[in-house]
Amino acid sequence: MVTINNPSFGQWEEIAKRPLIAFHKIEKIVHQVFDEVNKDGDVAIRKFTKLFDKADIAEFKVSAEEISESIELISDELKSAILFAKNNIRKFHVNQLLEKDVIETSKGIHCWQEPRPIEKVGFYIPNQKAPLFSTILMLGIPAIEAGCEDIVLCTPPDENGKIHPAILFTAHLVGITNIYKVGGVQAIAAMSLGTESIEKVHKIFGPGNQYVAAAKQFASSIGTAIDMPTGPSELLVVADESARANFVASDLLSQLEHGEDSQVICISNSLQKLDEIRVEIDNQLKNTERKEIIKKSLKNSKLIYFSQIKDEINFINYYAPEHIILNVQNEDIYVNHITNAGTVFLGEYTPESAGDYATGTNHTLPTNGFAKMYSGISVDSFIKKITFQKISKEGLRNIGPVIELMAEAEGLKAHKHAVAVRLNTLFEE
Incomplete structure (x- = not known):
């Protein structure tokens, strides 16, 4: 571990570099996986799971029986610890939900925002070098609080086709039932494109190695939102x-x-x-x-x-x-x-x-x-905010001339007319 003594600003760029693999070195693999998943669906997922994870998976979705078995495999002490963490995480995140606040911007003009959940979200949870069951709490709790109805969770199987019981227990505790034994680039491709078994989602969340990170970036370039570059x-x-x-x-x-x-x-x-x-x-x-x-x-x-x-x-x-x-x-x-x-x-x-x-x-x-x-991730990560506005007759009388002047100045005559036709009706009353 090197020691650096009073580095000048000119040295900071080099010091601050992260140990990243150049994207072009893994881009070919990512594109290949996405292309095959797009073409062959589950067949491609099965192929890459065997190639990369050394697991031969017949049924991707984790069964209710497997989830029940996992609950028995977790010690009472670990269950209590996970529940303790869940309660703290929920307390922090539920406080992020905001009440609707209607603002009267001018007389007769009311504007407000209302949150709407992202309907379909996907989670990627690492399960090999470390089974990151804690990440299920960090993603699942704000998603549930936001109101997301459809949650897909992908996590890589071990060579025996098994998922760590703590991952299954935690997903069950949070309320996630659509759990799939799929990892790596193929998991991101499946959630981004959809297959016979795995539903296409609107936004993908979760950590992973640099191949997963590159896959998420590629997914974002073809229409699937992601939580953030990683x-x-x-x-x-x-x-x-x-x-x-x-x-x-x-x-x-x-x-x-x-x-x-x-x-x-x-x-x-x-x-x-x-x-x-x-x-x-x-x-x-x-x-x-x-x-x-x-x-x-x-x-x-x-x-x-x-x-x-x-x-x-x-x-x-x-x-x-x-x-x-x-x-x-x-x-x-x-x-x-x-x-x-x-x-x-x-x-x-x-x-x-x-x-x-x-x-x-x-x-x-x-x-x-x-x-x-x-x-970082919050309840806001799982919602869209839709704006609303309602104008009364009095409000349009107040704001109408402003809109007409601005639309005229931009050369958008139809915009001006949409206001003028209403003002003319009001003046006739």
Whole structure:
């Protein structure tokens, strides 16, 4: 893990690069899968599931019996933990539902917005290197609260054609029943195009490897909306002299175990603290189970010394991290000036793991610098807002001349006439 000392602004672009595979290297595979799924439907899905996941699947949809069996395979302790997290996540997201607010913009003119759920949504849930059942809570709860009626969940099977029981239990707990044993690019293609077994959806959500990310981007180019562009998971930690090196190291390592392409950055205004953190990383790494993955992702990661807090803040906003932990004494200085981040964890007792699972906030967040223009998942991600307006006779008398003048100036005479014909009727009354 390299240490960088007071980098100039000219170095930031290189430092902030994420470990991404160039899209052109996987574009051919994505296009091939989409083309075959479009042409052959379930036959193509079965072919690619056998090729990529080594599983021979006769029936893609998970049966009610399989879901019932999964419930028995989950310990009572894990069930209680998932239920605890579900309750917190629901409390946070249900508060995002807004009441209808009718605004009288001028006398006799009333305007308002009303939310409508996206009718058909698809979830992609990884199930191989890590069965991300927590993501079902993060996607399913706001979707249900938004009123989405048709939810399709795709997740890759293991070589025996099985889905991790925690994924099935959590989907059952949330109320999702359309669960399919399909992963990778073929899952995104199936949800985007539709097949004999899997319904076409309007919007696809969920994390995945870079092939899944590329497939989602391609799906968005052919008419299926996606939650956001995605890249490998990432964390930035700010640690001052007061930070406990063992706490910081544990946060960095926890993020790096997501995958070989994960990235962490730790910045500090203390070189001594960075040295302490490096030592702690080496010590804690010896006892981690996903050691080989972490060793590879450490190559993508950096320790950075900045002598000035203002440079730290400017770099944070430049990098636009998915997650940021402020392990500093004066957190308000940072909070008041951070403009680009997916989610922020404040204080030494707020690990990133807490937000991943159970605080209530959503862990589906923008990566790869997209926090500069995207938000994390919320109830709003699952709705469209339709505007309404109603004008009374008095309202049209007030606004009509304004519309006529503006339409005339733009040369849209029919627009003007649509108002004039009504005004003439009012004047005749």
